[in-house]
Amino acid sequence: MRLTHHLNTHFFSAEELCSTLRITAEQLAHWQETCIFPNASYSLENQIKCSSYLGLYECVEHTEYYPRGAEQWGQLLLKHQVEQSTHAYELFQQKYIQTLTKCAQQGLISQDCRFNEDLPEHVQQSWQQFLCSKYGVISQNGLVEEVVYIDLGRALVDALTEERTAGHIPAEHRTELLGALKLLNRALSHHMDHEKPMSIRYKYIESLIAKYDLSIR
Template structure:
């Protein structure tokens, strides 16, 4: 699949997103300037050479792409009439904490300080990465719940496998690792072809499944 097809299938252009939200593109830019909304996931610059019956034409086009989940985030901004970065962060943090609590209730425990004593600082860091659209690239849809799946899943994998250095695992470790991998599988993007071997999915799901002979199906 070409990069253009990949982006068209999995992302909204800025115009498509603004049309869905009934928002002017200048308003979207204002949201971003005020740290209410993520930056685009991909910024494409095309050098176009066009040939037709009427002759040859060259031009340059720029296009920004946003994850499908950006639409839901924009709806929240509109619904709550958010104008301050602090208010946007409160919504993000509340969603993050709610999703995390549900995962913990399902028996997934994490010893990392990032998900215990330092949770507030961790969520603040994830918010900054959400705004710069890190998660718009590495997650499937750029949703807050996927941010949690990725954050927690990565930490668990590193804890259980000692930074992916262990050669073998105990049965309890394998069971918890499978839960972590299922979280990552739900959250991580499958990525464009040129990114696959550098992606988190490749290093934290595909390689781990192979290394420890596991299955999450």
């Protein structure tokens, strides 16, 4: 799949995002300057040469792309009339903890200190990575819920596989490992071909399925 086709299919351009949210490009830029909205996931620069009956025309076009879930976050900012980064963080933290609680109710619980005594610091770190658009690239939609699934899923997998170095997985732990992989599968992006070898999906799902003879279907 061509790069531009992939981005146009799975992401919003900045123009499309603004149109969907009914905001101006200036408003989007202001949100980013005040650290309440993520940066673009991808920035594309095209050197264009156009030939026609009237001659040759050359220009450079810049296009920024945002995950589809950015619309949901923008709607949340509009609904709550968010203007300050502290307010935006409160909304992020609330949704993060709510999602983590739902995962715990399903038996997906990590003993890692990041999800216990160090949770406030961990959520703050995830917020900063959310703003710099790390999750806008590695997740399917850039949703806060997917941030939790990725953070928690990786922690569970690392604990069960000795950080993916264990030679085998005991039978009593395989069900738990499958649950963690399914959580990751719900959230991690299916990347373009040139990104796949470096992706978390490859390292945490595809490689481990082959290594430990698993299936997440």
